[in-house]
Amino acid sequence: MNKAKIIELPLTAYEEVHDLQKRLVSMRLSGELDGDVVILVEHPPVYTLGKRGGRENIVVSEGFLxxxxxxxxxTERGGNITWHGPGQLVAYPIVHLDEARMGVADFVGALEQVMIETLDALGVSARSDAVNRGVWVGDAKIGSVGIRVNHGVSFHGLALNVAPDLTxxxxxxxxxxxxxxTTAEQELGRKVxxxxxxxxxKRAFGTLFFEGLVETTLNELNGFPSALCGAGT
Structure with missing residues (x-):
């Protein structure tokens, strides 16, 4: 698999990044975008619902929210309700699964492995669970996966609790x-x-999915960005 491009965003509204994902999926399908892209971002606090719903799993009032x-x-992703917010690292891989010859189950497993390897590098030992998808430390959940595939191209992705407010x-x-x-900070008992x-x-994505990653911006998607973080170089 070729190198993929990565776009790092600052704290950005969920709806804005959701629209960006859909535009990138369209570009990937049309051929305007000739390779895969990973978006890394944090969001302001937001609850998102999956195809299975989730509003019934809100335990406070609408007025309180x-x-x-x-x-x-x-959203159109799989799964149920989840939360995104500061201190949670979210990755949205726009990957042409057909070109990568990767099935959905293998793709989800690989996303879980990205989180496991990221946590391991930070000093936290985590595991996946074949019944309840995501990443776990003991009986506590630390990372979630929820994707959608449009004509063979994935969007949505993973969310890893690095240092969010669990409230x-x-x-x-x-x-x-x-x-x-749980969070990486809670497990380690120190700031992360x-x-x-x-x-x-980024290193985990570069190792597990691609032959490295290259940094880009939205304006450079068809340009020649520089190598990022030593991955694949």
């Missing part, structure tokens, strides 16, 4: 489960740098 300034967004998860049943959530987490996740 409005007071907190948190929106609830319906937001107490207002829902995450992924429709009565489950406790989001910059370090981003770099380790």
């Amino acid at each position: 409005k007071e907190q300034g948190i929106s609830v967004v319906q 937001f998860f107490s207002w829902i049943n995450p992924c429709g489960l009565a489950v406790s959530m 740098s989001m910059t370090a987490a981003r770099c380790e996740m």
